[in-house]
Amino acid sequence: MKTRVTELLGIEYPIIQGGMAWVAEQHLAAAVSNAGGLGLIGGANAPGEVVRDMIRKCRELTDKPFGVNVMLMSPYAPDVAKVVVEEGVKIVTTGAGDPAKYMNEWKAAGIKVIPVVASVAHAKLMQKAGADAVVAEGTESGGHIGEATTMTLVPQVVDAVDIPVIAAGGIADGRGMAAAMMLGAEGVQIGTRFVASTEAQVDEAYKNRIVKAKDIDSEVTGRSHGHPVRCLRNQMTREYVRLEAEGKTMEELEYLTLGSLRKAVQEGDIQNGTVMAGQIAGMIHDIRSCKEIVESINSQCEALLHKNW
Numbered sequence: 111m112k113t114r115v116t117e118l119l120g121i122e123y124p125i126i127q128g129g130m131a132w133v134a135e136q137h138l139a140a141a142v143s144n145a146g147g148l149g150l151i152g153g154a155n156a157p158g159e160v161v162r163d164m165i166r167k168c169r170e171l172t173d174k175p176f177g178v179n180v181m182l183m184s185p186y187a188p189d190v191a192k193v194v195v196e197e198g199v200k201i202v203t204t205g206a207g208d209p210a211k212y213m214n215e216w217k218a219a220g221i222k223v224i225p226v227v228a229s230v231a232h233a234k235l236m237q238k239a240g241a242d243a244v245v246a247e248g249t250e251s252g253g254h255i256g257e258a259t260t261m262t263l264v265p266q267v268v269d270a271v272d273i274p275v276i277a278a279g280g281i282a283d284g285r286g287m288a289a290a291m292m293l294g295a296e297g298v299q300i301g302t303r304f305v306a307s308t309e310a311q312v313d314e315a316y317k318n319r320i321v322k323a324k325d326i327d328s329e330v331t332g333r334s335h336g337h338p339v340r341c342l343r344n345q346m347t348r349e350y351v352r353l354e355a356e357g358k359t360m361e362e363l364e365y366l367t368l369g370s371l372r373k374a375v376q377e378g379d380i381q382n383g384t385v386m387a388g389q390i391a392g393m394i395h396d397i398r399s400c401k402e403i404v405e406s407i408n409s410q411c412e413a414l415l416h417k418n419w
Contacts, residue, residue, distance in 0.1 A: 111412055114274040115297035118222060118242060120175045122146030122239075124244075125287070126276060127400075128301030129161060129179020129203055130253065130386070131155070132375040133312055136164045140171035141309035141400035146408075149176040150203060160190030165197045175201060177224075182207025195219045203245065206254065212240045224276070226299075228256025233267045233275075241273060243266045245299050248279030252302050252388040255279075255330070255340050261293070268294030282390040284410020291415060302388040308399045313378030316385060323391035331367075335360040342385040346370060 115124045118289040125147035127138065127302060139149030149172070151164045161178065168176055178194050180187055183206040191212045191315075194202055202216060204224040207218075215239055216223050225236045226245040233244045246267040248260025257295030268275045269276075277290035278299035287298045287413055299335075305312055308319045329343040331350045337360060350366050367384060374383025 111328040111408060112153070113296035115243060115276060118274065119148050119177075121148050123404055124276075124297030124408060125404055126139040126150065126203075126297060126299040127304050128175075128278065128299050129153070129181075129205070130250075130301050130305065131181070132311060132371050133305055134179065135311055136168035138170060138307070138310050138400070139176045141307070142304065142404065143172045143174035143176045144386060145399075145401040145404040146174075147400075147404045148201065149174075151176065151178045153178055153180045153184065153190045155181065155184045155186065156190075156192040156293075157186045161190050161299075162193045162197055165193070165199060166388075167353070172417045177201030177203060179203045179205060180207060180209070180212075181205055187251045194221065206229070208235070208239075209241075213240050215287070227267065228263070229259065230263075230266050230270045233271050237273050238416065243274040243276060243297075244271065245276045245278050245342050246295070249340075250280030251278055252340050252386040252391075255338050260290070261278035264290060264293040264295050279386060280390050282388075282393045284407045284412075284414060286390070287407055288414040291411065302391055302404055303394060304400065305387065306394050307403060310395060312375050315380050316374055317397055319380045319385050320387050320394055321397060323387065323394070325389075325392035327391065328387070328389045332360065339384070340386070340388065342380075342381075342387050342391060343383060344383075345381040352400050 113124045123146045127142040127149050129150040129152035134152030139151045142149035145290045153161050201222045203224045204387035222242045224243045227233045249255045265279045274296045276297040281298050282303045306317050329347040330338050330340050332338050370384040373379045374385045
């Protein structure tokens with residue numbers, strides 16, 4: 111399947127792995143890239159030298175294109191922005207902010223810049239700033255979310271910009287990818303499905319929680335504070351939502367969430383940690399290799415798009 115996204119990124123399939131904090135490291139990124147998609151290293155809140163080390167290790171595992179996700183709200187974002195240039199990374203996605211102040215440096219280095227957006231206004235702004243494509247991420251996704259659904263956001267962004275649009279949020283199989291293509295997207299970004307992969311360096315308890323998730327297990331914390339985060343319901347989320355309803359501030363609730371994602375990902379504490387996952391967790395029933403995931407999604411999508419209705 112060839113689209114402007116595959117041509118832009120030099121990949122076989124228009125499938126991008128999400129730059130998930132504590133999850134998207136070199137092993138997962140390399141596995142997705144080797145499978146024909148685009149793997150991403152998640153910069154998250156990591157210092158620049160930690161990201162540099164992951165980039166170099168990723169190159170030892172793959173000779174295919176891969177990228178780095180720069181979380182712009184991180185205090186280390188300026189350092190990571192320099193590291194990707196110094197290390198010759200050719201693809202950068204961004205989240206949680208405006209990458210405009212880094213754009214000239216990145217473009218001068220030949221980097222393809224793909225911001226994640228949650229609104230039409232932001233997509234237009236990113237195109238004007240020089241972005242090569244945008245990821246239109248719907249509220250169905252895991253982690254920090256916007257308000258618009260993927261079904262409504264993607265076609266509006268497609269209509270508003272000329273650059274390629276990559277759909278994200280609520281996509282776990284070829285049906286979701288085909289739907290995104292019908293909405294005008296030229297690629298998809300997938301997170302939760304890749305967490306439940308053999309190559310993801312995630313505690314098995316976290317993976318199994320996703321596999322066992324039901325359709326009603328998704329929970330959003332922080333809506334009243336303007337910082338909504340989607341994860342799977344557990345003891346921590348129930349306590350957070352209860353206290354949030356009582357009017358507790360985000361600062362007062364920080365003790366529940368500080369370090370909680372690492373606690374879930376690395377320690378397997380799925381009761382007190384933040385088990386970030388999208389609403390499609392209920393569609394995931396097994397742990398598979400990234401190669402199997404990428405190829406099955408692509409083949410199912412192609413079969414649906416070529417089906418004689």
